[in-house]
Amino acid sequence: MLELKPMLSALWRNKVPALLIALQLALTLAIISNTVVIVKDRIAKIERPTGIAVEEIIAINVMAIPNNYDMIGAVSSDLELLRKLPFVKDATITNQVPLSRSGSAGTFYTQPNQEVGGEVSNRYNTDPNFINTLGLKLVAGRNFTNAEMQYFDPSEIRDINVAVITQQFADKIYPDQDPIGKPLYDGNTSHPIEIIGVIERHLGAWVDWSKAGNVAFFPIVRNTQDVNYLVRAEPGKRDDVLKTLVDKLSERDPQRVIKTRVLSEYVARSYAGDNLMVKVLSIVAATLSFIVALGIVGLTIFWINQRAKQIGVRRALGASRSNISRYFLIENSLIAVTGIALGSAAALIVNQYMVRDYSQPVLTLLPLLICALLVLVVSLAAALAPALRAANISPATATRSV
Amino acid sequence: MIGYYISLALRSLRRTPTLSALMVAAIAVGVGASMTVLTLNYMMSQNALEHKDDVLFAVQLDSWDVNEAANTTNEIPWQLTYRDAQALLRSDIPTHQVAMHRYGFTVELEESAIRPYTADIRVTTRDFFNLFDIPFIYGGTWEKTADSSPMQVVILSKATNEKLFSGEDSVGETVILNSQPFTVIGVIDTWEPSPKVYDVNNGSFTKVESLFVPFGLHRKLEIYSWGNTNGWDSGEGEGYEGFLQSESVWIQYWVELTNKEQKTEYENFLTAYIQGQKDQGRFERPLKFALSKPSEWLVLNEVLSDDNRVLGWVSLAFLLVCVINAVALLLAKFLRKAPEAGVRRALGASRNAIFTQHLIESSTIGILGGIAGILLAFMGISGIRYLAMGQQDTVARMDWVMVIAAIGLALIASLLAGLYPAWRISRTNPSIYLKTQ
Numbered sequence: 001m002l003e004l005k006p007m008l009s010a011l012w013r014n015k016v017p018a019l020l021i022a023l024q025l026a027l028t029l030a031i032i033s034n035t036v037v038i039v040k041d042r043i044a045k046i047e048r049p050t051g052i053a054v055e056e057i058i059a060i061n062v063m064a065i066p067n068n069y070d071m072i073g074a075v076s077s078d079l080e081l082l083r084k085l086p087f088v089k090d091a092t093i094t095n096q097v098p099l100s101r102s103g104s105a106g107t108f109y110t111q112p113n114q115e116v117g118g119e120v121s122n123r124y125n126t127d128p129n130f131i132n133t134l135g136l137k138l139v140a141g142r143n144f145t146n147a148e149m150q151y152f153d154p155s156e157i158r159d160i161n162v163a164v165i166t167q168q169f170a171d172k173i174y175p176d177q178d179p180i181g182k183p184l185y186d187g188n189t190s191h192p193i194e195i196i197g198v199i200e201r202h203l204g205a206w207v208d209w210s211k212a213g214n215v216a217f218f219p220i221v222r223n224t225q226d227v228n229y230l231v232r233a234e235p236g237k238r239d240d241v242l243k244t245l246v247d248k249l250s251e252r253d254p255q256r257v258i259k260t261r262v263l264s265e266y267v268a269r270s271y272a273g274d275n276l277m278v279k280v281l282s283i284v285a286a287t288l289s290f291i292v293a294l295g296i297v298g299l300t301i302f303w304i305n306q307r308a309k310q311i312g313v314r315r316a317l318g319a320s321r322s323n324i325s326r327y328f329l330i331e332n333s334l335i336a337v338t339g340i341a342l343g344s345a346a347a348l349i350v351n352q353y354m355v356r357d358y359s360q361p362v363l364t365l366l367p368l369l370i371c372a373l374l375v376l377v378v379s380l381a382a383a384l385a386p387a388l389r390a391a392n393i394s395p396a397t398a399t400r401s402v
Numbered sequence: 403m404i405g406y407y408i409s410l411a412l413r414s415l416r417r418t419p420t421l422s423a424l425m426v427a428a429i430a431v432g433v434g435a436s437m438t439v440l441t442l443n444y445m446m447s448q449n450a451l452e453h454k455d456d457v458l459f460a461v462q463l464d465s466w467d468v469n470e471a472a473n474t475t476n477e478i479p480w481q482l483t484y485r486d487a488q489a490l491l492r493s494d495i496p497t498h499q500v501a502m503h504r505y506g507f508t509v510e511l512e513e514s515a516i517r518p519y520t521a522d523i524r525v526t527t528r529d530f531f532n533l534f535d536i537p538f539i540y541g542g543t544w545e546k547t548a549d550s551s552p553m554q555v556v557i558l559s560k561a562t563n564e565k566l567f568s569g570e571d572s573v574g575e576t577v578i579l580n581s582q583p584f585t586v587i588g589v590i591d592t593w594e595p596s597p598k599v600y601d602v603n604n605g606s607f608t609k610v611e612s613l614f615v616p617f618g619l620h621r622k623l624e625i626y627s628w629g630n631t632n633g634w635d636s637g638e639g640e641g642y643e644g645f646l647q648s649e650s651v652w653i654q655y656w657v658e659l660t661n662k663e664q665k666t667e668y669e670n671f672l673t674a675y676i677q678g679q680k681d682q683g684r685f686e687r688p689l690k691f692a693l694s695k696p697s698e699w700l701v702l703n704e705v706l707s708d709d710n711r712v713l714g715w716v717s718l719a720f721l722l723v724c725v726i727n728a729v730a731l732l733l734a735k736f737l738r739k740a741p742e743a744g745v746r747r748a749l750g751a752s753r754n755a756i757f758t759q760h761l762i763e764s765s766t767i768g769i770l771g772g773i774a775g776i777l778l779a780f781m782g783i784s785g786i787r788y789l790a791m792g793q794q795d796t797v798a799r800m801d802w803v804m805v806i807a808a809i810g811l812a813l814i815a816s817l818l819a820g821l822y823p824a825w826r827i828s829r830t831n832p833s834i835y836l837k838t839q
Contacts, residue, residue: 016822020730027723031716038712063520065508066581067623107634116469154626155645188635225580226506226520257508257520269791276789277709284435284720291428295727298421302734358708 007331017299018335025339025375028292030346033363033371034354035281041361042274050267051201052098053135056089056232057263058242059097063226065255071223072151074253079127081252082229085244087237092133093221094228095125096205100266103205108216110173110183112190119173120211121165122204125220133232134202139167141180141197144219152222160186160218164197168213184216193218207270230263238262289378296382300328304390311393321391328387329380336379340372404762411763418735422767425731429771429816432724434778437808439717441783444804445797446606446706450595451696454535454658459693461490461655463676467634468686475702478692479632480603481651484620489675491527491549495668496657498533501617502526503653504604504629507579509613511566521562523579524611525625531557531590533658534600539563541573541588548616552623556584557614563589580623584615596796597705599696601654603629606705607796620646627652657693669693721815728819732764736827743827744835753828760824761817768816772809779808
């Protein structure tokens with residue numbers, strides 16, 4: 001510690017390069033700590049459980065060519081055909097493809113004829129096979145029966161009698177109560193829909209929605225121009241099933257345009273934006289650390305070359321090799337700590353703007369500390385080789401030219 | 403002299419290959435990363451209607467729930483109800499006005515080898531093509547009567563005309579849409595605004611629809627929207643008519659108002675209309691509407707997302723670190739050559755000459771870094787196209803403006819980086835270095 005005073009005065013004489021390193025470290029820390037929390041947040045979002053057997057499901061869109069096509073008749077024949085195909089576990093009809101960013105929602109109330117205080121939920125019109133097809137888990141109550149199915153025209157208003165909802169939606173609309181048997185009111189209506197079953201988890205149609213996971217299923221098919229089927233294949237057999245689907249359905253009735261897409265592709269597309277943030281920010285953070293490390297190596301080498309004579313003199317006056325190495329490492333740490341102090345402050349200030357203006361996650365102390373430690377390690381590792389090399393400067397060469 | 407300085411610079415770069423490569427790489431990576439992101443943000447901030455920015459307006463009316471404002475940036479629903487759109491269409495104040503929405507049909511031809519397929523359709527009033535300045539190759543838009551009564555006519559995009567009629571003049575031909583015969587009355591030229599400013603409801607970077615049909619067909623074909631339909635009042639009537647008369651919003655509305663008087667007149671008209679609806683028990687919220695220029699519309703709809711802005715700032719900060727890095731390395735490099743500069747000064751070179759020489763050396767590094775940076779940016783942009791899974795193809799591309807901007811950015815970055823080191827070495831005292839020789 002006796003070295004501290006001469007060290008500080010040496011740093012003062014070389015303040016510009018030292019300041020440049022400290023500034024780089026500060027900016028690096030500010031950038032990395034903020035990107036780390038964003039990346040962590042996005043990865044958590046992408047890896048959220050969906051409740052769905054995503055890898056085994058194929059989505060089919062069937063659009064009728066004739067204008068007054070009997071879609072309801074076609075649906076039962078199609079589903080019967082799909083369920084009998086080899087390697088198909090089950091098939092269902094739905095008004096929307098899960099996790100596809102396109103779907104339907106409504107506001108539900110616990111009392112009749114309300115206009116305020118409802119809870120918004122994603123709504124599925126489907127049939128009793130949806131639980132098995134999507135791979136959902138019924139945790140309370142029962143599924144629909146085929147007898148409860150209702151068939152409507154597109155904008156026909158008819159009362160719905162039963163619903164299965166997700167646990168999350170149940171907890172929101174009936175907190176701390178058993179939802180089974182309780183009523184739901186669809187918007188400002190007076191007809192109760194009985195909750196008959198609860199599903200453990202289902203993320204719904206929109207991955208970016210703040211209420212993703214609020215889902216209600218109704219036993220309805222509407223006679224629309226186009227419908228969606230979901231087909232679940234045996235594990236590993238999805239792509240084999242996919243090949244035959246369009247032909248089989250067209251063979252049964254050529255009066256339709258049929259499109260297929262595996263569910264995993266819908267999911268990848270829905271998360272493409274988050275995935276892009278994760279990849280780009282990770283690459284930026286990694287490249288940044290690397291470039292800053294190279295910069296520190298370059299500057300320390302230059303610095304040592306410049307002070308070769310002083311090192312030689314110190315060595316001649318009895319300083320050991322480890323004294324010299326230690327000197328440069330401590331000097332580097334001093335610079336790094338200054339940079340980290342500046343950087344931590346900058347990181348927290350930047351994060352306030354990120355949270356306020358760009359709705360990004362809050363930077364807490366722990367990730368900041370971890371990033372600070374990382375920056376310190378990178379900085380010391382970069383200085384290590386040049387510092388060891390400095391110790392090898394022999395007193396003789398260094399003092400020769402004086 | 404400049405030629406000599408450039409050759410000096412290149413020689414000096416070759417003398418310290420590692421350090422030079424490091425500096426070029428730092429500038430290249432900084433420029434590459436920031437140009438990738440800035441290109442994306444620049445393309446996303448384009449306004450295809452800029453030439454009519456002062457005369458076009460997106461119309462919003464606050465017909466929403468009295469208990470809760472609409473969930474948009476200006477708390478007015480993005481779209482109109484069908485009945486309000488019909489009422490506004492009756493006004494003759496705007497030079498042009500468009501009510502429209504996205505839809506889909508199956509498409510086939512009689513006696514043709516083309517397999518039936520589904521296509522995105524725009525259901526719109528006739529002014530769509532005039533208002534947005536869309537050029538026709540063949541034919542033109544439909545009669546005004548087709549906006550209110552069903553006429554089975556269709557306008558094709560250039561690509562669709564090529565697919566169905568191999569690019570020939572197809573006016574008068576028949577296309578089968580949802581098994582109904584439609585007569586082709588026009589073919590438009592390629593028109594791909596990106597962002598898709600006229601309808602940003604279903605993604606801002608999706609393709610323009612490939613067929614256009616008149617707004618008078620709704621009742622006949624029971625057309626719903628393939629875009630967003632949002633409602634708040636479930637008390638709608640029975641059947642399709644009930645849907646048309648409901649409070650669901652699903653129609654996009656644009657007007658062209660060529661001067662201030664016309665705009666004021668139209669604002670008065672909207673105020674009177676809402677007032678009249680209030681008297682009938684609708685529009686229970688405070689009287690509010692908005693007329694937004696295309697440029698304002700893009701901002702309101704947050705076409706450039708928060709994530710894009712974050713990436714923009716991160717990449718600029720990244721470039722800043724790279725520049726500081728280059729300052730440090732250039733300082734190291736120049737000061738190592740201080741004896742040379744000392745000799746030149748002693749032989750009569752002015753401080754300015756030394757300064758210029760070193761600034762040219764750092765610009766050389768900047769140009770090399772800039773060129774490498776553009777290559778990196780191209781790689782970065784293809785990386786983004788890949789990661790976005792084709793959803794940003796219309797914006798993830800570089801144009802000449804951005805290539806020139808990249809070189810400019812690299813030059814500015816390296817000049818900024820070289821300024822202090824060059825100044826510093828031009829201040830060296832020649833006597834110190836002469837003494838030690």
